[in-house]
Amino acid sequence: APMTGELRCRCIQKVSEVIAPKHFANIELTPEGPHCPVSEVIATLKSGKEVCLDPTSRWVKMIISKILKQVNTKL
Amino acid sequence: APMTGELRCRCIQKVSEVIAPKHFANIELTPEGPHCPVSEVIATLKSGKEVCLDPTSRWVKMIISKILKQVNTKL
Numbered sequence: 001a002p003m004t005g006e007l008r009c010r011c012i013q014k015v016s017e018v019i020a021p022k023h024f025a026n027i028e029l030t031p032e033g034p035h036c037p038v039s040e041v042i043a044t045l046k047s048g049k050e051v052c053l054d055p056t057s058r059w060v061k062m063i064i065s066k067i068l069k070q071v072n073t074k075l
Numbered sequence: 076a077p078m079t080g081e082l083r084c085r086c087i088q089k090v091s092e093v094i095a096p097k098h099f100a101n102i103e104l105t106p107e108g109p110h111c112p113v114s115e116v117i118a119t120l121k122s123g124k125e126v127c128l129d130p131t132s133r134w135v136k137m138i139i140s141k142i143l144k145q146v147n148t149k150l
């Protein structure tokens with residue numbers, strides 16, 4: 001999804017198709033603010049590609065909660 | 076919390092005290108991977124400071140779900 005400059009919303013389009021968790025390098029959550037009236041979820045894939053995700057879709061929420069659970073399982 | 080280089084875990088210490096949502100510029104979730112056996116939650120505050128958050132603490136999960144809900148309320 002093309003990205004805009006910093007002082008506005010960064011997401012124009014959001015990907016709708018599901019992306020498997022293994023492809024994600026990181027996920028950045030930007031809360032709503034003066035620059036943009038809605039929060040935005042921007043993922044960087046391991047390929048280096050940046051995509052905007054829809055914070056309301058179930059699979060996005062599932063991936064985020066999965067990441068939050070990946071703690072201390074190996075320590 | 077001091078940060079390490081890219082190819083290892085980036086968080087040495089995690090903040091324990093609660094930080095109010097209004098202070099967050101963004102929150103970055105990095106899943107576990109070859110570089111680090113646990114997922115990491117790194118927040119950039121509006122002050123520019125970067126802090127590591129504990130993904131297992133309730134208030135971190137609450138802030139993340141709050142951000143995910145800030146959608147379409149204004150559109």
